[in-house]
Amino acid sequence: MKGLTRRLFLLAFPVLLLGIVFAPNPKLLLGDFVGRHVQIARNLAGIFFFFMVLTPETAHPQLAALQHVVQGMRAHTESLDSVSALDRAIDLVDDFGWNHGFLINVGDVKGKILDSAVQHRLDNGPGELKLAVELGTFVGYGTLRLVRMLNHTGAEIITVDPDIFAYTVSSSLYEQAQVRSRITMKTNYSYNVFAELKKQGRKIDFLFVDHVKKLYLPDLKLAVASGVLAKGCVVVGDNIRSPGAPDYKKYLLEGDGSKLFSTEVHRTHVEYWRLFPDEMTVSTYLG
Numbered sequence: 001m002k003g004l005t006r007r008l009f010l011l012a013f014p015v016l017l018l019g020i021v022f023a024p025n026p027k028l029l030l031g032d033f034v035g036r037h038v039q040i041a042r043n044l045a046g047i048f049f050f051f052m053v054l055t056p057e058t059a060h061p062q063l064a065a066l067q068h069v070v071q072g073m074r075a076h077t078e079s080l081d082s083v084s085a086l087d088r089a090i091d092l093v094d095d096f097g098w099n100h101g102f103l104i105n106v107g108d109v110k111g112k113i114l115d116s117a118v119q120h121r122l123d124n125g126p127g128e129l130k131l132a133v134e135l136g137t138f139v140g141y142g143t144l145r146l147v148r149m150l151n152h153t154g155a156e157i158i159t160v161d162p163d164i165f166a167y168t169v170s171s172s173l174y175e176q177a178q179v180r181s182r183i184t185m186k187t188n189y190s191y192n193v194f195a196e197l198k199k200q201g202r203k204i205d206f207l208f209v210d211h212v213k214k215l216y217l218p219d220l221k222l223a224v225a226s227g228v229l230a231k232g233c234v235v236v237g238d239n240i241r242s243p244g245a246p247d248y249k250k251y252l253l254e255g256d257g258s259k260l261f262s263t264e265v266h267r268t269h270v271e272y273w274r275l276f277p278d279e280m281t282v283s284t285y286l287g
């Protein structure tokens with residue numbers, strides 16, 4: 001009997017400890033007074049751990065990139081005019097991607113293909129470029145490139161990302177680049193934004209598809225079916241080869257999409273990583 005009590009006690013101790021560490025509400029388990037102190041101890045341990053050991057920047061490369069931008073902008077003692085602030089913010093993200101870490105934004109090499117696709121739409125019409133949409137915001141780098149190409153026009157730039165972390169990081173990046181007010185952010189899913197545009201009777205003149213690779217094709221078909229693509233809309237797809245959107249590419253080049261779009265494939269490499277080949281598609285919606 002004595003042995004059993006001892007064993008039960010030995011078992012109860014770690015269970016209680018687990019309860020103290022993991023209980024969602026320690027006050028329920030231990031009463032108000034002790035529970036409150038467990039809460040304080042737990043939060044202090046958390047603050048210590050996340051600030052001193054696992055810093056936010058080590059846990060999230062997006063935050064490390066943002067920190068690099070914030071520090072790099074500050075390093076400039078002379079005040080930046082808005083054009084150089086935007087250029088500098090873009091360069092700092094690229095510097096981070098090449099020299100300090102790795103990111104999954106479009107990057108400077110593929111970014112130039114994106115820029116030329118915007119320029120192509122601006123030069124060849126039809127009509128004004130009134131609405132540009134980016135699917136997948138992440139740190140907001142692609143959006144900055146769109147702003148750089150489109151700021152002087154009246155185009156609205158909408159960027160879409162359901163992730164609240166992307167919202168947080170990209171708003172700060174836009175602020176650093178001094179272009180926050182030029183961008184419409186949608187913390188929502190691509191298909192919901194299409195539905196909203198359809199309801200408003202608006203059409204997209206430039207579409208940058210850079211979100212979940214499996215959604216490229218369904219979302220492109222949805223955009224066509226909902227009538228939110230303007231005739232002449234230029235649609236750029238990133239990461240067509242790595243990680244790859246083979247069904248999307250096939251649809252555009254050989255499938256039904258080849259009758260609706262005229263498509264060029266650009267061979268390039270993965271952002272900030274020359275070893276791995278990648279492709280971008282630039283498609284024009286024939287309407």
Ligand SMILES: C[S@@+](CC[C@H](N)C(=O)[O-])C[C@H]1O[C@@H](n2cnc3c(N)ncnc32)[C@H](O)[C@@H]1O
Nearest residue numbers: 105106136137138141142161163189190210211
């Ligand atoms: C490759 S990143 C975008 C990079 C960005 N376009 C750039 O070049 O700077 C992909 C992003 O797509 C977002 N995403 C996931 N599902 C989405 C959806 N249904 N609609 C829009 N964005 C989505 C993810 O949260 C992620 O941040």
Ligand SMILES: *[C@@H]1O[C@H](CO)[C@@H](O)[C@H](O)[C@H]1NC(C)=O
Nearest residue numbers: 082083084086148151152179
């Ligand atoms: C964007 O356009 C506004 C209004 O014309 C101008 O004040 C601002 O300097 C421009 N910013 C950039 C980065 O081109």
Ligand SMILES: *[C@@H]1O[C@H](CO)[C@@H](O)[C@H](O)[C@H]1NC(C)=O
Nearest residue numbers: 186187188189192193195196
């Ligand atoms: C997402 O879009 C849908 C459809 O347009 C809308 O009903 C919903 O309120 C949006 N959610 C957010 C968080 O904006």
